[in-house]
Amino acid sequence: MADSARSVNEGAGGGSSGRRGEPGRGERVADWADGRLGLYTLAKANLRKVFPDHWSFMLGEICLYSFLVLLLTGVWLTLFFEPSSAEVVYHGTYVPLNGVTMTKAYESTLRISFDVRGGLLIRQIHHWAALVFVTGMLVHMMRVFFTGAFRKPREVNWVFGWLLLFLGILTGLTGYSLPDDLLSGTGVRFADGAILSVPIVGTYLSFFLFGGEFPGHDIISRFFPIHVLLPGIMLGLVVAHLILVFFHKHTQYPGPGRDQKSVVGMPFMPVYMAKAGGFFFLVFGVLAVMGAIASVNPVWAFGPYRPDLVTTGAQPDWYLGFSEGLIRVMPGWEINAWGHTLELGVLIPFCLFPLILLAIGVHPFVEAWITGDRREHHILDRPRNAPVRTGLGAAWLALYAVLLIGGGNDIVATHLHLSINAITWFVRVSVFAAPVIVFTVTKRICLGLQRRDRDKVLHGRETGTIRRLPHGEYVEVHEPLGQGALFTLTQHEQHPPYAIGPLVDDNGVRRPVTVGERVRARLARAMFGAGSHIPKPTAREYRELTAGHGQEHGHR
Numbered sequence: 001m002a003d004s005a006r007s008v009n010e011g012a013g014g015g016s017s018g019r020r021g022e023p024g025r026g027e028r029v030a031d032w033a034d035g036r037l038g039l040y041t042l043a044k045a046n047l048r049k050v051f052p053d054h055w056s057f058m059l060g061e062i063c064l065y066s067f068l069v070l071l072l073t074g075v076w077l078t079l080f081f082e083p084s085s086a087e088v089v090y091h092g093t094y095v096p097l098n099g100v101t102m103t104k105a106y107e108s109t110l111r112i113s114f115d116v117r118g119g120l121l122i123r124q125i126h127h128w129a130a131l132v133f134v135t136g137m138l139v140h141m142m143r144v145f146f147t148g149a150f151r152k153p154r155e156v157n158w159v160f161g162w163l164l165l166f167l168g169i170l171t172g173l174t175g176y177s178l179p180d181d182l183l184s185g186t187g188v189r190f191a192d193g194a195i196l197s198v199p200i201v202g203t204y205l206s207f208f209l210f211g212g213e214f215p216g217h218d219i220i221s222r223f224f225p226i227h228v229l230l231p232g233i234m235l236g237l238v239v240a241h242l243i244l245v246f247f248h249k250h251t252q253y254p255g256p257g258r259d260q261k262s263v264v265g266m267p268f269m270p271v272y273m274a275k276a277g278g279f280f281f282l283v284f285g286v287l288a289v290m291g292a293i294a295s296v297n298p299v300w301a302f303g304p305y306r307p308d309l310v311t312t313g314a315q316p317d318w319y320l321g322f323s324e325g326l327i328r329v330m331p332g333w334e335i336n337a338w339g340h341t342l343e344l345g346v347l348i349p350f351c352l353f354p355l356i357l358l359a360i361g362v363h364p365f366v367e368a369w370i371t372g373d374r375r376e377h378h379i380l381d382r383p384r385n386a387p388v389r390t391g392l393g394a395a396w397l398a399l400y401a402v403l404l405i406g407g408g409n410d411i412v413a414t415h416l417h418l419s420i421n422a423i424t425w426f427v428r429v430s431v432f433a434a435p436v437i438v439f440t441v442t443k444r445i446c447l448g449l450q451r452r453d454r455d456k457v458l459h460g461r462e463t464g465t466i467r468r469l470p471h472g473e474y475v476e477v478h479e480p481l482g483q484g485a486l487f488t489l490t491q492h493e494q495h496p497p498y499a500i501g502p503l504v505d506d507n508g509v510r511r512p513v514t515v516g517e518r519v520r521a522r523l524a525r526a527m528f529g530a531g532s533h534i535p536k537p538t539a540r541e542y543r544e545l546t547a548g549h550g551q552e553h554g555h556r
Contacts, residue, residue: 051272052252052265056143061276063136063164065283066129067238071231073126080116082108083178083224085217094300102180102304105220109179109299125291130172132287134319137165141360145393147380149251150364151373157248160241162361167234169319174227176317179297180220185305186314188219190324197346215307251380254491256484260378313411318404323353325403329427360396370523372498384453385492387446388527394442395435402430443532450534453489456481457537458545480546490536497524 023031034040084104090097092107093114112119141161144150150158173191177184192214196202211218249263257264266272302311316324326349333344367389368374383390405412406427413420460478468474481489500521504510526532 046246047267047269049246049249049268050263050265051250051268052258052263054253057250058279059136059140059143061279062283063133063140064238064242065280066133066136066287067234068280069129069284069287070126070133071235073122073129074231076122077112077126078228080108080112080119081105081178081224083220085180085220097300097303100304103220105178105180106299106304109181113300121288121291123291124294124296125287127296128290128294129287130168130175131296131317131319132283134165134168134172134317137161137168138319141165142393142397145360145363146383146386146390147251147253148377148386148389149380151377152368153248153376154244154251155364155368157241157244158364159361160237160244162357164234164237164241166357166361167230167237171227171230171234172317172319174223174230176297177223178220178227179299180305181299182302182305182309182311183297183299183314185215185307186310187316187320188215188305189307189310190316190327194327194346194350197343197350199340199342199347215305249378251378253380254382254488256487258379260376263378313414315408315411321404321407322400323349323407325406325408325427326352328409329403329406329424329431356396356399367527370498370520370527379491381492384446384449385533387443387450388532390446391439391443395439398434398438399431402427402434406431447534450536454534454537457486457489458542486542492536494533494536495528497521497528499524 030039082104086104087101088104088107090100090102090107090110092098092110094110097110109123112123114120144158144161173187177188192206192210195206195209198205206214209219209222210216211222250265252258252263252265255264315321327346330345330349333348335342335344381389406424409420409423409427412418412423460480463477463479465477466474467477498521500513500517503513
């Protein structure tokens, strides 16, 4: 029977070229690998995995693709860069610097820029990719923050993303300093001043880092392996981040057919992979165009670094302007006692910078502690439905923007013809006032949008059609919303916030309440209490208001 069946199959398939003929070499290799590695079962279970689709999800892809561009261009630049502080006299293509003493690091940077074919293009693509990478990470994390995508089971993934942002800033600082030009050297001097402000051990830390008195002769050779090692660590974090995204399944915005157990979207293969591949080349192309037409970090214009010189209008990359703004607007306070000087004007901002970043990293755990919610969340919040969280995120962005202005107060003053002292005092006041104002305004906007959603659910969508009633009154006709729109506007939960409960039990005995419980209850009332949301319409209210009105509603 088996031989007969084989003969029939071969005859129907037209010999060895038929559909059911002898398997080809590729198929035999695939069968061999599947029998030993189980690749077919693994691919069948995962390649058809459904991913939701939304434009904001591309922010994470921009981070990934710009990071890949960074790795590719960084490996290429490593082949030509010489991380040495040994001094040489330049005799190269760039004539204005001929005869100038400089380090081999700076000389190799000039050689890459002017003598290596395509070197300047790769350098600029690398720098633009770094800027886009950190920008994309910040914007992506803000999207995750505003929509509550950091909640269980994604707290660990949030920490991975936070570590990537932190390491990205450190990697940018070390890479920015490698060319050893006057601008990057000024940034290193800034970092050295912050280290020296650390009480008692600051001087020792500085000598240890620079191999002696600033600037020393070892800093370039020490920054280079750090700059090479950190991307390797980041690559591991990126892989872990993507594995968790794949394992937990992607979050999705509320809508019809979407709940905590089902996903509405496109399969990973071939739809998502095709879109992702095309988007990668789009990001790569944009970065290449930026590197080709937009000059960034022209090291030859600054000259080599000298400890006795500083560039006018020296500005770090934008992601470090936050830290410089903290120091520039801080009053020059210092304390002299027992033969030691405590430089508070530098130490306080130096400590605030990591503390502010740390607050971002621990927020998911703090919010989970406040809410006491242990459930898994796969549906995103609309930012308007979490006004306090949205206000906190907007307040942090406002603080960042204000301090960025402070970090470039000299540039703002010269370009806008303003007093630098006036700008400094504006930033000092705004550091405290701007976050409060932005938080209050953002929260009120969110509450106003909630009221509009409630009105839209109960009265329908405005049509612009005006109708005159029999008794002479004019009303606008409202069109009822569809079931999908009604679900989207009312699917969010509004649980009562955590409360301590009665302080006295049924027997009249006062029960102990810890300080942590009191703090948790107050924070819960502030974040999720009655003043933080507009009660969404109930099904009963909707039925009572729409009963007997058919398909159209009049609204004054």
